[in-house]
Amino acid sequence: MMGRLVRPRALVVGERIRFDGQVRVILAVSARSITVSDLGKEPRAVPPADLFAADDFEVFGGPGRMPLPSASLLETLPSAVLEKALWWEAHVLEVLHGLPPDAAPGTEPKPEYALALSLTARERAKAAELSAAGHKVSASTVGSQRRSYETGGVLGLADRRAARKTPKYGTVDAEVVAAMQQAISEAVDASTRNGAFLLWRTGEILKSREEAQAVELPSRHNFLASCRFLEIDVQPAHKGSPFEKGHIEKMLSSVGTLFVQFLSGFTGRNTDRRGRRLDRQPLWSLLELQELLDGWLVARWQNRRHDGLRDPSHPGRSFTPNERYAALVEACGYVPVALSGDDYSELLPAVWRAVNDYGIKIKRRTYDSPELTPFRRQDSGVRAKKGLWEIHHDPYDVSRIWVRNHFGDGEWMQAAWKHLRRVPVPFGEMAWDHAARGLPEGTEAEIADAVSDLLARAHAGPGATAKPRRTARDKRVTARTRAAGSSSDVARAQPSSAESVPPPTEDESLAEVIPLGLFDPLEDPWRRK
Template identity: 55%
Template sequence: MGRLTRPQELAVGERVRFEGQVRLILAVSGRAVTLSDMGGTSRSVPPAVLFAADDFEAVDSLGRMPLPPVSLLETLPQAALEKALWWEGHVLEVLRGLPPEATAGTEPKPQYSLSRSLTARERAKAAELTAAGHRVTAGTVANRRRRYEKDGVMGLADHRPVRKTPKYGTVDDAVVAAMRQAITEATDASTRTGTFLLWRTEQILKARDDGSEVKLPSRRTLYRLLDKLTTGTHTTGSATTRRSRAHGAAAPFGELPAFAPGEVMQIDSTPMDVLVRLDDGVAGTVELTGMVDVATRTVTAAVLRPTTKAVDASVLLARTVTPELMRPGWVDALRMSRSVLPHRRLLSLDERLEHAAARPVIVPEMIVCDHGKAFMSRNFLASCRFLEIDLQPAHKGSPFEKGHIEKMLGSVGTLFTQFLPGFTGRSTEHRGRDLDKQPLWSLLELQELLDEWIVAQWQNRPHDGLRDPATPGRSFTPNEKYAALVEACGYVPVALSSEDYVELLPTCWRAVNDYGIKLKRRTYDSPALAGLRRQHSGVREKKGLWEIHHDPYDVARIWVRNHHAGSGWIEATWKHLHQVPVPFGELAWDHAAQGLPEATEAEIADAVAALLAKAHAGPDQPAKPKRSARDKRVAARTRSTRSLTPTADDLAPPAPATTDAGTDEPDEDAEPLAEVIPLGLFNPLEDPWRRT
């Protein structure tokens, strides 16, 4: 007889099995329990009689079998599956009176009639199977029936062929705990191999306080255990990834929703995998600092510096909230007026967008950053307060909280940096040879190329994270997503004025001389400085110097605060702006033609292809001057003078001049060379007043 389920208490509304039927409890008293009957009439049964019944048990439902787990059934061997299905047919005949393959209208066998108790039907099934050659008892049939009602077909299957072994086998729990401790200690340490971790596990076991001796398994078993415990932890891999996974959030990842441009933006910096020619002529690396809008994936600004500082983050913020103007040399297809952006609507709010490039101007509401010094500095925090921006630092060791900017900075290396000369690769094992001998771009030239690439390719490239929920097969570009969200939000944030932009720029103090203002070996001047030359600014704390604001990425102009006339600004330009072709130089913009058609995909693709080809070629190298025949002869004669003392050959008359073709005919343009008289040797013991 199988184990019966006895409830702790009976309540009205519960269901119990009694005399082969599932009945509903209608009333409960100390003398009788009123049960429903199949005929529709109720039946009162004393509690003692009810509890003494062989087939009595409490049930939670009307006896509906659970759905068969098809996916789990596929994991069973074929023989075990056929055996479980065979048992299912017999159990269903016990429960319902008919086997599953019975046709409609078939009457159940007398021994399986529902009028008989469940126990009687189970005994009849056991006798039938025994007579057919399968030795089973009524208790076995009852056990199979209960397992089927609980777990369905899987309850009838033999799980011994697919029984799972213990997770760590027969390894002692103390060894597992010691190895876990060794792995935990390695989280913030330098990366070591598995040999060290096994040694550390042994040391931890020896230092136990209980004094018990734990027998270590074989070396191969320990390595298998280490492989199981370190799966996904990068214990012997990248230290950065290991710390990120260990100190990251344990709860499921969430995402801060962003439904409008500027609602959530992210900022970060990373080393750029390319060599550039720095100001001192030495090849070096630079850092890329960028800001991306989460809602539209728009890169609002990206700047390059040898080392990211607080002032660079403030300049990046200033560039984010101001239009990106077209520059000389950019193709006309990159204008905002020829893009999918709502140019006319934006132009009514800001006339500066008439000459702007196709990059949206987005004013941040919230900026997510890490705990870098550049973003936690007083300068950057003051800029955010000035613009009423909520600065939200991410949790330490949780780069996934700003995953959009992390992915964007990585995509720059894949889509742009690898096309540049001097590309170093992501690690030393991916680095080539003689990179510093290639024609490297300067920092300002590379900044110019990066700005053009963002406008030309990034803003017009379909982004996998910008998909329409109604049509997931289509992905939007950042410019298309911005245009769609502007229509949905119903408002456009107004960009900063030119005065606000200047206020966010770095500050220095200089004197206004007759020739202008000297800043980093460049001279700036303007006719508006006529009344300020060699004058005291009135700021005693700065010894009469004048406040200068400048853009580190734009050497074309600076701004001087007019302390004598209040807080106005005077713009001064570089004196050699029109003579020296440098990036960010001339800011004379062409007037935009009205009614231009939108730029086609072919025009944008051509612009991107030309940009990458130009970037890969490197800067133009100055051509070596072509030397004349005379210059070659002088150089050859100079190299041939190896001895400091004159010889007979040196005092001989010069040989006839020859042409470049190697003939003895004299060159028509050749001039007679003077006789070369080398200097004599200096003798310190010789009388200098004696004439020779």
């Protein structure tokens, strides 16, 4: 179900690559440039970003890196199969990196898993360890599981045979089914409640049963599975305990004092430090702010000396992030490659939908593409999802979705929103849901026009039109969505405040002004007047 090899996990000296129409050899690797051979000329130094972005960039030989595994497909597996796959993952990670995923910080690898040993030696050691613990496996089995994990993540370790059998209630535990049936029967004669109450009541019933206390309600194995595949260590912090991630809080504070306070419309750390009439200042959109922040990070932050970046050999000198990164690249001997576009699509939220004659429907929006033609009204083959298709979408941009080709190699097919041309700027789910609530019986086109009007009114300002005053939620929604795209196009299409608001006439009556009384701190508030 996975895509084809797209790019390597890292580049090292001696690898053969294709770049700029030639097959070259990597001669040297540093943080700022990769030196490659050039036919009949002197070696050529190329910035890593330019090398990876080249259309003809390709690596010959050596293991490649697969796109992220489809973590959303993990929920289609039976709990026993998934538990077995996670068990294998812990052992495979110890073979690959010397430590299991739950190892405490500072833990040293066991001698038999030292990274100085060959991968074959570590696989033999793991086979011996598992066999001694009662799990009879061979070194070849460990190697096979390791290769499956490198190409497919946790999903590659799962026994897919069990997933082909579709039980009556899918992959839900029998105890959960029994508890939910009891919750439904209790609600027959009670007042009408929604599904959230039934899920809560099901959980309470499971807690009261001794034999079902260890049973958990179905949940989604996506963020953590992706982090393990990308070799990212997750260290959760307690809620309301910012001191546990002091380095993050310190960085946010530094960004605030070194960058944010220089912006027009800076609001201060809290309301006590907030200025007056900030809304009258020229304000940046979110996309413009992101561009400014990116430039500041490259020019200032990455070249700013940090007290926490020091070298034991030179304790009296602090280094910049760029200097420390360059030193680490020189020490490890390779340059890591960034995620591909397919990897980012893989990390987006997933839903399951049917591919109909008209396309795909998500929240009263229709998406379609010529690529979907061979799959219309077709079963995806994923039995645990009743033949539906895996769809990934961006909550902050409803203009397009990505559909996984379950009949191919798992590649993505992009489908655009049917009414994309009706709205001048991109927007997210929040704006769509807000407009849809105001039009419960509205068509897809009417909701799209309502969103477009909402964004246009937000940009035009409170005095530009004679339409009803915006509510607090209107302001909150538009503030978070109008900057999803360039607002300059909308600005050119809207009249200025001076053009749209007529000047007051002499006969125009003014509203009655009712003065407020003076506040008396010594007055009895309970005394009748």
